[in-house]
Amino acid sequence: MPNIDLSLEELKKYKGISPNPLDMDKFWQESIQELKKTEEEIKISSSDFQTPICNCYDLTFKGIDGEKIYVKMLLPKEIKDSVPAVVEFHGYGGNSGDWTKRLAYPSSGIAYFGMDCRDQMGNSGENYLRSGNLIRGVLDGPKNLYYRKVYLDSVRLLDIVFKMDQIDKNRVATMGYSQGAALSLVGASLDNRVSKVFAIYPYLCDFKRVWNLDLGEFAYQELRDLFRWYDPLHKREKEIFETLGYIDVKNFVKNLKSEVTMVTGLMDKVCPPSTQFSVYNAIHSQKHHLIYPDFGHENINGLEDILYQWALKIK
Template sequence: MMLVDMPLDQLKVYQGSSPRPADFDRYWEESLEELNAVDPQMELIPAEFQAPNAECFDLYFRGVGGARIYAKLARPKNATKPHPAVVQFHGYSGHSGDWSGMLNYVQSGFTVAALDCRGQGGKSQDVSRVEGMTLRGHIVRGAADPDPKKLLFRSNYLDTAELVRLVMAMDDVDATRVGVMGGSQGGGLTLACAALVPEVNRAAASYPFLCDYRRVWNMDLAKAAYEDIQYYFRQVDPTHAHEDAFFERLGYIDVQNLAPRIRCRVRMATGLMDTVCPPSSQFAAFNKITSPKEVVLYPDFGHEFLPGDGDKVYRFMLGMLE
């Protein structure tokens, strides 16, 4: 097998190379306090799409900064007792997906919610007003603003936490049996959400994005999903005079720095040929998780469909029915 990254024995102990800001914990405690003060004004509107065994709703709520955030929600018809739920997060630039893709979980007795991230392919609002470059991607949106709380992914992480809290509070949901899941950006959001909502029961993250930004840069992989890092340096800091400060700023939204807060059971899947989200960046987060965890390796696969992974995630989530 050819290697695109470190040998496996090194991956298993790698601790990341991006910095962790000194005030990281305070930053996120203050961010959660801000979220706690938000009145979500949740709306559940019957969706145009319906299915024989499901009730489907367009769900709207207010996030931090006043943005109106959208999610799909589907639940079993005629549920007689509180049941588990899963909350799904989509890949970068995408959206919450088709209703039909949620029905396997509904048929099995789950409520399912699927978030639209701000400013991407769905219906959620992006109300951010920031100084500095916003070209090419969301990682750098807010990176040059004097206020580090203007980072767009901070808002996205808080949106995941708010949606999960709303689902947990629903009368027909058992708040102790709520899982989170997603791949790529959705995988990064899954880990961030599990860190911010420690009551989450389990998390399934496939090839997570948003981890160990400096490692991605040092591997010359600031392309595709990470290309805005390259554009940032070319446009804002062409001599890299402020490189350390830039990566420290991104440290606030680096999932590896949030990972130690995770308390739930975690399942991760990684393709060892991944050149979009390199394996070492994923292991930087995985190795910092102290709760029960496993990683399933696909040695010959990159950032792509992983055969059987969806079925394994489904069985992992079915464990909440037991």
């Protein structure tokens, strides 16, 4: 079998090498308390896009810094009792996609929410950047990290969903690919009410391992850019990786209560398999790992059907 990383036997034991800050839990507890003190300013309106299959809404709220965050909300046509919900987060540099992409969920009696991450290519924020977000704020300490804000956006969205009368509080799930998988896992780690998670080749894991392997492409290229432009002698290397530890997914998942399904392609050169296994091996809740030996960071044959069948079981 082709191999770009550790053997499968070694992967199943790998715990990760990136730092886990000693005050990790305290930092995020304080961050959530800070979030709760800020205004949500939730607004929901009918979208210009409508379909006979479901009701489509534009939902916006404000993040911890007052940034407006946009969410596609699709609800079943007639809700007599509360319904399950899936909250999806998109991949790095993208957006929530077309409305038609997720019509299967509301047509099957499942509410659907798709968040545009701030300052990427959706309707959240103002800058619409494709890259550079991983390292934004890293030289200024953990409170200034871009992903601290995005993680808190995911927490706020989940809280909004849980407060909705139409939603069954016992049947709320998160899902996503890459960056979206990271947000799905972190959101559920910070809000233990989430019942299930489907995380497909998660990004933002075990940064030091990515650096050591020199396998990171695309989004992880920013780590190299950071050192080349701002720390060419690596005088701040230890500090930088310690700061990134505050947003490292593997450092969150010990708190998960959700049932987790994770997907890893063993040929993934964007998010190396060992970085993903560092997350999976740290999860203590019920979990399942779908391992694809011949796939990398790409569309996987049949996976969307598996994802849909998983969502049906939220019911």
